Structure formats: C-alpha cells, structure tokens
Amino acid sequence: VKLSAARYGKDNIRLLKVERDATNPKLQYVYEFTIRVMLEGHIASAYTHADNSPVVTTDSMKNTTHILAKKNPVSPPELFASILGTHFVTTYDHIQKALVHIVQHRWTRYAVDGVPHEHSFLRDGEEVRVADAEVDESGEILLSGGIADLLVLKSTGSAFYGYIQDKYTTLPETWDRIMSTAIDSTWTFKPFENLEAVRSAVDNFEEGYQSARNITLKTFALDDSASVQATLFKMCKLILAANSLITDVKYALPNKHYFEIDLSWFEGLKNTGADAQVYAPQSNPNGLITATVSRD
Numbered sequence: 001v002k003l004s005a006a007r008y009g010k011d012n013i014r015l016l017k018v019e020r021d022a023t024n025p026k027l028q029y030v031y032e033f034t035i036r037v038m039l040e041g042h043i044a045s046a047y048t049h050a051d052n053s054p055v056v057t058t059d060s061m062k063n064t065t066h067i068l069a070k071k072n073p074v075s076p077p078e079l080f081a082s083i084l085g086t087h088f089v090t091t092y093d094h095i096q097k098a099l100v101h102i103v104q105h106r107w108t109r110y111a112v113d114g115v116p117h118e119h120s121f122l123r124d125g126e127e128v129r130v131a132d133a134e135v136d137e138s139g140e141i142l143l144s145g146g147i148a149d150l151l152v153l154k155s156t157g158s159a160f161y162g163y164i165q166d167k168y169t170t171l172p173e174t175w176d177r178i179m180s181t182a183i184d185s186t187w188t189f190k191p192f193e194n195l196e197a198v199r200s201a202v203d204n205f206e207e208g209y210q211s212a213r214n215i216t217l218k219t220f221a222l223d224d225s226a227s228v229q230a231t232l233f234k235m236c237k238l239i240l241a242a243n244s245l246i247t248d249v250k251y252a253l254p255n256k257h258y259f260e261i262d263l264s265w266f267e268g269l270k271n272t273g274a275d276a277q278v279y280a281p282q283s284n285p286n287g288l289i290t291a292t293v294s295r296d
C-alpha cells in the first residue's frame, strides 16, 4: 500500500473577537467564527512510520489561530483566512499547503429607540458568511467567498412544467407553486500571487459578498422561475457580470418542497391548483440542484 493523500488539522476552532472603533472607542464590533485549518506537506512519515517529528500539532494550530486573530484584523474573513494560511506555509518549510475554512456567524447591531446601539447585537438567522483560502508554498492564494444556510421562500412566482413524463412520473405540472431553498453559494476569485496582493484587493471581498447576497435575494424574488436550475443560472450570470475579480460561481440549492393538500373529500373543499392555500411542508426527500458557472 502507499499513502496517496494526507491532510490534517484542527476543525471547529471557535473564537469571537471584539474590536473597538478607531475614532469612537465606545463603538464596538464583534466577529464570531468557526474555523478549520488543514495542512499538507512532507508529513508522510507521521502516517507511515509513527514519526511525529514533522507534526505541527493541531493544538498549535488552534493556538496560532487565536494569536493571529489578536494580532491581525479578522474582517473580512477572506483576508484573515489568507493571513492564517500564509502563516503556516511560511513558518514551516516542510508545509506545502494550508487550507483555511472560515464560517462567520451573524451578530447584527440593533437599534435602541431608533439609534444603532454601540455594543448590542442580535443573531438574525442561522445564515453564515463563508471564506476559504488555499495557500501554497509559493505564497499563491486561491480565495473564495460564500453564503450558507440563507433560508428563503417565495409563495408564488415559480412554475415547473414541460419535464419528462413517463411511467415513473407522478409529479403534476404546475404554473404556480411555492419555492423554497437554503442558499449555499460560493464565488471564487482570480488567484492572488501572495498576501500583499490580497491586502491590495481587500475592498473586493466585502463588495463581492454584498453583491452576491443582494443579487441572490433579488433574483430569487423577481425571476418568474421556470425551475430552480433556471433561476440558479441567472444568479450566477449576474454575479459574474457585477464582479470582475470573480472567475466562477457555484450554488447548491436544496429544493424544499411544499405539497398541495387535496381537501376535496371534505364537502368538496377546493385547495388545489389555483385554490391552493394550505400546503404540507416536506422535510424529506428534497431536490438538490447544483451548478458551477464560469467565464467563457
């Protein structure tokens, strides 16, 4: 046998950082993350010969993450992921690649008596922002941003008909249905030569995130959807058109079904088709519609 691949690290590193505004020290910001750091390199002997001499302990990876979070900006997460990944490939000669995955949890500042409060925040949804950095020993950084678990539903403006009808098909065609999904979107930036190049482009990350989130929500609402597939493709096209640094966009959209309930057995009560109002939310099974769209 041979070791064909090896990558190890620390998962679920949790941290929250409080930052105080440079000009108004009473104004505070919070950033809460769940981070995964994985390393690749000349580490085979730890697997094949019980030789721990090349092992950077995962405990040290956790410590390093906390230390670098203290010493560096942690926002935008694309920047912090790049800082963290670059640290590992520059500190340890035998480490050839570092992969950093950051999930940023929502803490949204809320207003008190109409005024945004200086240090109070609420968790307005389990939606998260995501960033991934893959840093190799040359210093090149492959970066992506993302959104996950953004649950959306539209009560109309979605149809689904014209599909294959054969002896396996029972799904009735519909010209008006509920459409719901949990947005999982990832957009990949053009490769960055090194950390300095990432720092120079830092404004593009927040812009890319806001653009992707706004386009996703607007397209979901406005598209007279022929299918999840068709709406997904429109979202990708618009994100690529709006962000020149983004090279490709991918979505994984579960189709969270709401089925009509036929109540005609009860005194002829109409609750299907144009009369449908009471639906049965389906926890399973769910469709899963995925695609990646790239520039020509």
Ligand SMILES: O=c1[nH]c(=O)c2nn[nH]c2[nH]1
Pocket (backbone or CB within 6 Å): 160, 171, 226, 227, 228, 229, 255, 287, 289
């Ligand atoms: O939007 C949809 N796409 C599909 O492929 C599908 N299959 N069943 N329902 C569906 N809805």
